Amino acid sequence: MDFTLPSDLQEIQTTIRDFVLNVVEPRAQEIEHSNSIPPELIRQAADLGLFGLSIPEEYGGVGLSTLGRCAAYEALGQGHMGFGGMVSAHASIGTSGLVRLGTDAQKQRFLPGMAAGEIIAGFAITEPTSGSDAANIRTRAERHGDTWVLNGTKHYISNAPIAGLLTVIAVTDPSRGSKGMSAFLVPMDTPGVTVGKIDEKMGQKGSLSAEVIFQDAALPQDSLLGPQDLGYREALGILTNGRVGIAARSTGAMQRLLDLCVAHARAREQFGKPIAEFQAVQFMLAEMEIDIQTSRLLWQKVAWMVDAGQDVRRMASVAKYHATEALSRVADKAVQVAGGMGYMKEYPIERFYRDQRLLRIYEGTSEIQKVIIAADLLR
Numbered sequence: 001m002d003f004t005l006p007s008d009l010q011e012i013q014t015t016i017r018d019f020v021l022n023v024v025e026p027r028a029q030e031i032e033h034s035n036s037i038p039p040e041l042i043r044q045a046a047d048l049g050l051f052g053l054s055i056p057e058e059y060g061g062v063g064l065s066t067l068g069r070c071a072a073y074e075a076l077g078q079g080h081m082g083f084g085g086m087v088s089a090h091a092s093i094g095t096s097g098l099v100r101l102g103t104d105a106q107k108q109r110f111l112p113g114m115a116a117g118e119i120i121a122g123f124a125i126t127e128p129t130s131g132s133d134a135a136n137i138r139t140r141a142e143r144h145g146d147t148w149v150l151n152g153t154k155h156y157i158s159n160a161p162i163a164g165l166l167t168v169i170a171v172t173d174p175s176r177g178s179k180g181m182s183a184f185l186v187p188m189d190t191p192g193v194t195v196g197k198i199d200e201k202m203g204q205k206g207s208l209s210a211e212v213i214f215q216d217a218a219l220p221q222d223s224l225l226g227p228q229d230l231g232y233r234e235a236l237g238i239l240t241n242g243r244v245g246i247a248a249r250s251t252g253a254m255q256r257l258l259d260l261c262v263a264h265a266r267a268r269e270q271f272g273k274p275i276a277e278f279q280a281v282q283f284m285l286a287e288m289e290i291d292i293q294t295s296r297l298l299w300q301k302v303a304w305m306v307d308a309g310q311d312v313r314r315m316a317s318v319a320k321y322h323a324t325e326a327l328s329r330v331a332d333k334a335v336q337v338a339g340g341m342g343y344m345k346e347y348p349i350e351r352f353y354r355d356q357r358l359l360r361i362y363e364g365t366s367e368i369q370k371v372i373i374a375a376d377l378l379r
């Protein structure tokens, strides 16, 4: 077995890391205060191919394998997590349904614009009355002749305020329970689609989420993505792919926090010597490294499994659970190693501490990951 990432993926990682650390990071305070990503950063990210990571080359994307995409996400994770969240909601869950299930005509219509960052994408399953219990969504798509009519409300939808296209999961046949669900490609300028107030979040500034309301939104027949009544399990397959990406982003965030802590521990002196010489501090650094190495091995294995065509339902949850819980431990230790500085907003650790908390909640909470793992074990 060879655990070395191929050199082209290492180069992609270096390019993305340079971008997020040297171009995005200097604008972090601006993003925090304005709660928006400067348009020129979106353009530069598009030029680097960040919006087309998983889009095939024939549709203008970079066409990376899952391993390649996740390697890119690990590098992205080292930077501002709101910026990374915006990019990955688009490149991951916003894109993967269309790439996997779309017809050539659907792909031709949307993917080139998505790869160029001109159409920002998102994915909408969550509703006010069904979060973890996503099989119980109520948003309804009814067929009237050649038209699908969409009614319902989604909430907490990442990228909704800036999106041009959402993949929306709706009930098409209530008599079939969770099997009677379908996915739809919904352009945001469709009459009857409105975006509610932008959510005021704890962190991940610049990554905007909001409610999306569908009121008799009429969609042409070719808005159906994949087969009619593709079912809950297949719809959730879009999230399964997202989960390994979250594990990779978490690993990148942990690496950044450790790098900051090692530099701080070497430079900061107390009791006449660098705090790095105290074993209590060394142990925190060592524990952070253990969490990083185990998380990296997991995302790499799961990404490899996806590319090998294996079923990753259980392992994607293992990787997401482990890496996001590990990130919370690492972020907490990072604040501790940095002491008072770790609590100050001018230092990135405080931001990571807030931003990372979301990763244990979205795309399936930690508890839901354990439910999935146990159900698969006991199947």
Ligand SMILES: Cc1cc2nc3c(=O)[nH]c(=O)nc-3n(C[C@H](O)[C@H](O)[C@H](O)COP(=O)(O)OP(=O)(O)OC[C@H]3O[C@@H](n4cnc5c(N)ncnc54)[C@H](O)[C@@H]3O)c2cc1C
Pocket (backbone or CB within 6 Å): 089, 122, 123, 124, 125, 126, 130, 131, 132, 133, 155, 156, 157, 158, 159, 201, 209, 358, 361, 362, 363, 364, 365, 366, 367, 368, 371
């Ligand atoms: C900032 C943000 C962005 C988001 N982006 C998107 C998006 O782009 N698209 C989208 O569709 N959704 C998105 N979500 C929604 C997200 O996926 C849900 O918030 C998440 O699935 C949890 O649902 P909930 O918030 O309703 O919590 P609930 O389901 O109400 O859960 C509350 C608590 O109960 C626990 N719980 C629930 N059921 C069980 C169970 N069976 N066993 C054990 N514990 C259980 C949960 O683990 C949690 O601790 C986003 C959420 C946030 C906060």
